Amino acid sequence: MADPDFTGLSCPAPLxxxxxxxxxxGGGGALTHELVxxxxxxxxxxxxxxxxxxxxxxxxxxxxxxxxxLAVSTDSHVVRxxxxxxxxxxxLAVNGTVNDLAxxxxxxxxLTAGFILEEGLxxxxxxxxxxxxxxxxxxxxxxxxxxDTKVVERGRGDGVYxxxxxxxxxxxxxxxxxxxxxxxxxxxxxxxxxxxGMAIMSVREGLAFESTIISDSVPxxxxxxxxxxxxxxxxxLRDPTRGGAAAALNEIATLAGVGIEIxxxxxxxxxxxxxxxxxLGLDPLLVANEGKLLAIVPAEGAAAVLAxxxxxxxxxxxxxxGRVVAAHPRLVVMRTAIGATRVVPMxxxxxxxxxx
Amino acid sequence: MADPDFTGLSCPAPLxxxxxxxxxxGGGGALTHELVxxxxxxxxxxxxxxxxxxxxxxxxxxxxxxxxxLAVSTDSHVVRxxxxxxxxxxxLAVNGTVNDLAxxxxxxxxLTAGFILEEGLxxxxxxxxxxxxxxxxxxxxxxxxxxDTKVVERGRGDGVYxxxxxxxxxxxxxxxxxxxxxxxxxxxxxxxxxxxGMAIMSVREGLAFESTIISDSVPxxxxxxxxxxxxxxxxxLRDPTRGGAAAALNEIATLAGVGIEIxxxxxxxxxxxxxxxxxLGLDPLLVANEGKLLAIVPAEGAAAVLAxxxxxxxxxxxxxxGRVVAAHPRLVVMRTAIGATRVVPMxxxxxxxxxx
Numbered sequence: 001m002a003d004p005d006f007t008g009l010s011c012p013a014p015l016x017x018x019x020x021x022x023x024x025x026g027g028g029g030a031l032t033h034e035l036v037x038x039x040x041x042x043x044x045x046x047x048x049x050x051x052x053x054x055x056x057x058x059x060x061x062x063x064x065x066x067x068x069x070l071a072v073s074t075d076s077h078v079v080r081x082x083x084x085x086x087x088x089x090x091x092l093a094v095n096g097t098v099n100d101l102a103x104x105x106x107x108x109x110x111l112t113a114g115f116i117l118e119e120g121l122x123x124x125x126x127x128x129x130x131x132x133x134x135x136x137x138x139x140x141x142x143x144x145x146x147x148d149t150k151v152v153e154r155g156r157g158d159g160v161y162x163x164x165x166x167x168x169x170x171x172x173x174x175x176x177x178x179x180x181x182x183x184x185x186x187x188x189x190x191x192x193x194x195x196x197g198m199a200i201m202s203v204r205e206g207l208a209f210e211s212t213i214i215s216d217s218v219p220x221x222x223x224x225x226x227x228x229x230x231x232x233x234x235x236x237l238r239d240p241t242r243g244g245a246a247a248a249l250n251e252i253a254t255l256a257g258v259g260i261e262i263x264x265x266x267x268x269x270x271x272x273x274x275x276x277x278x279x280l281g282l283d284p285l286l287v288a289n290e291g292k293l294l295a296i297v298p299a300e301g302a303a304a305v306l307a308x309x310x311x312x313x314x315x316x317x318x319x320x321x322g323r324v325v326a327a328h329p330r331l332v333v334m335r336t337a338i339g340a341t342r343v344v345p346m347x348x349x350x351x352x353x354x355x356x
Numbered sequence: 357m358a359d360p361d362f363t364g365l366s367c368p369a370p371l372x373x374x375x376x377x378x379x380x381x382g383g384g385g386a387l388t389h390e391l392v393x394x395x396x397x398x399x400x401x402x403x404x405x406x407x408x409x410x411x412x413x414x415x416x417x418x419x420x421x422x423x424x425x426l427a428v429s430t431d432s433h434v435v436r437x438x439x440x441x442x443x444x445x446x447x448l449a450v451n452g453t454v455n456d457l458a459x460x461x462x463x464x465x466x467l468t469a470g471f472i473l474e475e476g477l478x479x480x481x482x483x484x485x486x487x488x489x490x491x492x493x494x495x496x497x498x499x500x501x502x503x504d505t506k507v508v509e510r511g512r513g514d515g516v517y518x519x520x521x522x523x524x525x526x527x528x529x530x531x532x533x534x535x536x537x538x539x540x541x542x543x544x545x546x547x548x549x550x551x552x553g554m555a556i557m558s559v560r561e562g563l564a565f566e567s568t569i570i571s572d573s574v575p576x577x578x579x580x581x582x583x584x585x586x587x588x589x590x591x592x593l594r595d596p597t598r599g600g601a602a603a604a605l606n607e608i609a610t611l612a613g614v615g616i617e618i619x620x621x622x623x624x625x626x627x628x629x630x631x632x633x634x635x636l637g638l639d640p641l642l643v644a645n646e647g648k649l650l651a652i653v654p655a656e657g658a659a660a661v662l663a664x665x666x667x668x669x670x671x672x673x674x675x676x677x678g679r680v681v682a683a684h685p686r687l688v689v690m691r692t693a694i695g696a697t698r699v700v701p702m703x704x705x706x707x708x709x710x711x712x
Contacts, residue, residue, distance in 0.1 A: 023706045023709045024706040026709070027703065027707065027709070028603050029599045031704055031705045033702075053460060054429060054457075054460065055457050055459060055522075056428045057526055058425060061425075064417065068417070069416070069417075071411040072523065073502050074469065074519075075504045076472050076504050076506045076519060099410070103409070103410035103411060112429065112521045116519075145428055146430050148430050150433070150710075152434050152514060155511055157512065158512040161506075163432060163519035163521075165430060167428065167523065170413055241384065242388075251408070346385055346389075348380065348387055349381075349387045350385075351383065353507075353509070354506075354508065
């Protein structure tokens with residue numbers, strides 16, 4: 001948990017009798033109440049949280065246009081270390097679920113957050129996680145409306161695990177459906193690949209590069225809305241987190257029963273990320289991203305979608321990296337820089353454990 | 357994890373290369389896909405889960421009557437042991453969130469589930485947890501539509517932690533609001549107190565009683581619907597989980613700024629639960645319940661609500677245990693069996709760690 005690069009927030013005054021999390025903070029009594037009040041309610045500050053009911057009650061009718069649908073998603077976050085260049089488990093927990101919702105074309109509305117704390121966690125670290133979640137939620141325009149806190153004994157957790165669930169509204173008419181994928185469709189990447197995973201690995205392995213590798217953790221629903229405005233018939237969106245682009249492209253090929261061909265020279269990878277991958281023997285296609293998406297779009301809409309993406313910060317480096325083909329159904333094949341081809345297999349297991 | 361009283365389910369055949377959870381099961385690749393397919397999709401079997409998108413998309417408009425609202429809640433579950441008399445972490449994870457929704461008067465609609473697995477967990481145990489969740493979801497009439505699985509190293513978890521989040525529909529006209537609580541209102545308990553917590557403790561402490569203590573884990577939304585039909589102006593509902601009835605009553609007294617007086621002789625406690633509390637030096641008012649609720653109802657509706665509760669299995673033993681008073685605001689006071697009075701304080705910390 002020691003991370004000299006960050007200025008730790010200190011324990012709020014009312015909690016100074018217990019500057020580290022104790023089992024009693026999970027007991028549902030006065031200690032739990034104190035922690036919730038001075039860490040979570042202070043950071044998230046939402047009238048629905050303040051009502052302290054067992055459930056938050058929302059009037060969604062006003063937010064749900066006729067024909068609109070709800071998107072629902074959840075993600076557990078166990079990233080190690082808790083704080084890393086460009087982010088922390090806090091903004092990852094918000095952006096991870098926001099982006100899962102965004103991949104269905106949804107505008108995120110509310111999040112819930114379940115915390116599993118390890119006895120001994122400095123309360124100041126929990127404050128930093130909560131502040132990071134609050135900042136990420138503000139940036140994404142989403143409310144954190146319900147939560148829960150449990151505490152486990154030392155050696156039964158690892159500081160803090162956060163599970164978020166999210167609800168979003170899918171606007172009427174949006175129907176992203178892989179069943180529409182056809183040979184000739186274009187594969188777009190919204191930016192450079194591998195930044196998040198290599199930011200984590202460079203911290204864990206103590207690698208020093210000329211420039212620090214920064215996690216790409218950002219919310220993507222604004223980018224998705226712009227893409228859908230440019231081309232309402234986008235076939236599919238995936239955010240390539242664990243398993244990287246290789247896993248996401250293989251899933252798409254399998255789901256749609258098509259082949260996918262990508263061009264190695266077109267795949268955007270930052271030089272320090274490429275160098276770190278080289279040193280650690282990792283393939284950037286297998287490395288996790290937390291602020292990137294892959295899109296399958298009809299050929300006739302590709303130029304308009306790319307132009308719309310590039311107008312936004314989250315899509316500034318967007319490029320076409322390949323296309324859908326009738327040949328080799330369910331296989332992802334890469335044309336390498338020297339003109340050869342190789343299969344990009346579905347990763348089997350865990351290249352980088354606890355990356356998100 | 358050893359529990360000779362239960363017949364363990366074995367590892368599904370396609371997973372027999374890895375009969376215990378490995379880090380790769382959390383990697384987002386082929387191993388994750390295998391685990392999700394043969395454990396979670398098999399157990400939960402829902403077309404929305406089968407679509408394998410990043411988010412589940414629901415047409416809630418049909419489920420949301422004009423004037424209806426959405427209730428949203430989440431609960432993390434870290435109970436130890438995973439399996440205990442009357443239940444498991446699986447049905448607790450479903451009923452816990454279903455009951456949080458029910459306390460706002462909502463009918464539960466869908467759940468999400470985030471799993472944090474410890475490397476080395478027998479896959480057969482995970483199958484049992486998933487089957488228990490599926491059975492509890494069927495019993496509660498709720499769908500599990502989205503999920504996520506992460507794996508942490510040995511010694512960074514404890515078998516399995518499950519965080520569920522839920523969405524429910526609050527029917528139009530239902531507005532359970534503690535602001536309406538008035539002196540003279542009646543405090544009802546839906547049944548015996550302390551069963552869940554003492555079921556867990558008797559297993560952990562190896563206590564043997566003449567009759568086994570069974571967890572009371574059940575869904576309560578049917579009971580709540582019947583209560584609201586009998587008296588639409590119910591002021592408040594709470595399910596007394598961690599911290600027990602003492603924490604729930606103190607929260608109500610504080611929220612509403614009223615006093616609460618309860619009568620010790622009227623508080624229903626099963627004899628083996630009372631005996632176990634005696635042996636362990638615990639107060640049944642502080643022990644967790646997972647299938648009980650406390651209600652504050654206007655005096656004129658109390659008889660009708662009690663009658664409605666007693667018609668259902670979940671409310672068969674329902675009784676009035678006290679009333680709201682103008683005296684001693686924010687304090688809960690108990691009239692003891694010998695006619696004395698004592699304050700029932702808000703519990704401070706953790707009497708029984710990891711009870712849910």
